Amino acid sequence: MTGIAIEGLTKRFRERTAVDDLHLSIGEGELFALLGQNGAGKTTTIRMLCGLCAPTSGDARLNGRSIVRETGAVKEMINVSPQETAVAPKLSVRENLVFMAQLYGASQAQANERADEMLAAFSLADRAQEKTKALSGGMQRRLSIAMALISEPRILFLDEPTLGLDVRARRDLWKLIEGLKGKITIVLTTHYLEEAAALADRIGIMHEGRMRVVGTVEEIERQTGAATLEEAFLQLTDTEEVSA
Numbered sequence: 001m002t003g004i005a006i007e008g009l010t011k012r013f014r015e016r017t018a019v020d021d022l023h024l025s026i027g028e029g030e031l032f033a034l035l036g037q038n039g040a041g042k043t044t045t046i047r048m049l050c051g052l053c054a055p056t057s058g059d060a061r062l063n064g065r066s067i068v069r070e071t072g073a074v075k076e077m078i079n080v081s082p083q084e085t086a087v088a089p090k091l092s093v094r095e096n097l098v099f100m101a102q103l104y105g106a107s108q109a110q111a112n113e114r115a116d117e118m119l120a121a122f123s124l125a126d127r128a129q130e131k132t133k134a135l136s137g138g139m140q141r142r143l144s145i146a147m148a149l150i151s152e153p154r155i156l157f158l159d160e161p162t163l164g165l166d167v168r169a170r171r172d173l174w175k176l177i178e179g180l181k182g183k184i185t186i187v188l189t190t191h192y193l194e195e196a197a198a199l200a201d202r203i204g205i206m207h208e209g210r211m212r213v214v215g216t217v218e219e220i221e222r223q224t225g226a227a228t229l230e231e232a233f234l235q236l237t238d239t240e241e242v243s244a
């Protein structure tokens with residue numbers, strides 16, 4: 001079954017077209033990585049899919065629900081771990097989780113229970129009482145993902161989940177994300193090509209608002225004639241080559 005069906009999604013800011021007639025189908029339970037240079041249109045795409053900004057034209061269906069006509073239903077089934085880690089720095093780790101669960105309608109008892117589950121699942125239990133600002137960057141990103149999962153979304157958007165993390169923290173997060181594979185639909189944006197290759201079922205490379213290629217690493221290499229994903233990426237995002 002299709003988790004996300006994008007049909008002609010377009011976003012213009014004045015004369016700049018940030019996302020240009022995007023068509024894409026992502027399977028339910030698939031982990032899809034969206035790659036592209038700064039300004040390629042990844043975040044704008046995710047913001048539209050989350051109902052955070054309205055498309056100029058086109059539509060997308062998330063588990064059958066339109067982001068244009070059923071924005072409320074879409075927001076109920078998704079969650080986002082945004083680029084800027086969305087944790088409240090003065091609240092404790094546990095308070096952040098409880099607060100988020102309650103925001104999504106859980107009772108105090110349910111929120112406490114869910115928070116304990118997430119603390120255990122994300123190896124944050126021994127830091128539960130600490131203020132979030134005392135955590136390392138990697139732990140904050142982990143908490144941010146735990147907070148996004150506490151509402152039990154069917155679709156999760158991870159915007160550059162490992163940005164700025166050291167090698168070990170990145171690997172730890174990869175393990176965690178791998179553990180989610182197949183359970184929920186995940187759209188991940190990243191600038192780390194090895195991250196996309198390690199985690200994603202399929203990869204899409206955007207450039208100047210357009211989707212240039214979609215496929216597995218092998219399919220992308222075959223389609224572009226490149227020896228590596230990096231070579232394919234550089235080829236597809238070379239402005240002179242693309243516009244020539």
Ligand SMILES: Nc1ncnc2c1ncn2[C@@H]1O[C@H](COP(=O)(O)OP(=O)(O)OP(=O)(O)O)[C@@H](O)[C@H]1O
Nearest residue numbers: 013016017018036037038039040041042043044045
């Ligand atoms: N609110 C806005 N107003 C005007 N232009 C915008 C707005 N948001 C995004 N843009 C422009 O749209 C284009 C796509 O931006 P977007 O943030 O989607 O790219 P991105 O691929 O996520 O980049 P990055 O990797 O840097 O996060 C850019 O040219 C950007 O300047």
